[in-house]
Amino acid sequence: MIEIDGSTGEGGGQILRTSLALAMCTGQAFELSRIRAGRPKPGLMRQHLTCVNAATEVCGAQVQGAELNSQSLRFVPGPVRAGDYAFNVGTAGSCTLVLQTVWPALMMAMAPSRVKLGGGTHNPMAPPFHFLARSYAPLLRRLGAEADLVLRRLGFYPAGGGEIEALIRPARDLLQPFDVNERGALRESHAECFAPALPRSVARRELQQLCALLDWPEAQLREVATRQNEGPGNALIATLEYEHVTEVFTAFGEKGVSSEQVAQAVANELRAYEAGEAALGPHLADQWALPLALALWQRGGQASYTCTELTPHARTNFEVIERFLPVRFSATPVGHEGSAWQVQARAL
Incomplete structure (x- = not known):
């Protein structure tokens, strides 16, 4: 039984998610104490509990402490089972983090799995869907683990309601490690803006401001059509696709934050990356x-x-x-x- 102090180091929810993922992959049980002890609201929040429940279902685990606000968890995994799964956070909590929790185990299963997830798809404190699809999934593909990700519906805070589907295929053979020390040549760069249930001028201003800050031609800007009932919400995303890696930079609009501030946040992050x-x-x-x-x-x-x-x-x-x-x-x-x-x- 591996004993882990959830308050060590950064002390956030990733300690839980990494523990769940690796327990499923290795068959090793763990006990996690002081879960998110340093956070303003310690213990398991709803999205963390969804991760626990998803992992439990995927491997038939025996679990103690799987309840809201719990600060301790005992997780004894069983064998990972490929299949069709559906997990819903029930709030605007990130469903991409739930996907990342079960993804490693399912890519090492014996058959393909289809996973449907509901919740937040674009959250400030979690990897947005487009980061998983463009940055994370291609690297896993090079390891030998294929996955197809589909965004069915956008989900923003506070309404949530987003939907993602993932088809995770088992690795063709043993996973093959590789180095990622160079970006390679820049192949493409573009920006897009999602702003459901907001005036179209919001997306237009953000894209134009980003265009001016980065000195990009307008051909690299995309205003994406969205459904009214997917918002209100706002995400400005810039993508740099290199030969060996793709990086995605995202900033979120919210009440009291101007379009210029959103564009500036993306530009600052992108420039910092380009400078190295x-x-x-x-x-x-x-x-x-x-x-x-x-x-x-x-x-x-x-x-x-x-x-x-x-x-x-x-x-x-x-x-x-x-x-x-x-x-x-x-x-x-x-x-x-x-x-x-x-x-x-x-x-x-």
């Missing part, structure tokens, strides 16, 4: 660690990647992964005055 040479941005550097570690666990050896920033979130994730897998992470500052990081992962 490392392959992965801070979010992808964090989320890539788990599937890469699974590949190293299966194949052995080592692999590396470069990133523009190594966040406390990522460091905490490394520590949790190392509790479940015989894999070790190390990080070394590289570039001008440590402006980037080289992350090395090796199987023991």
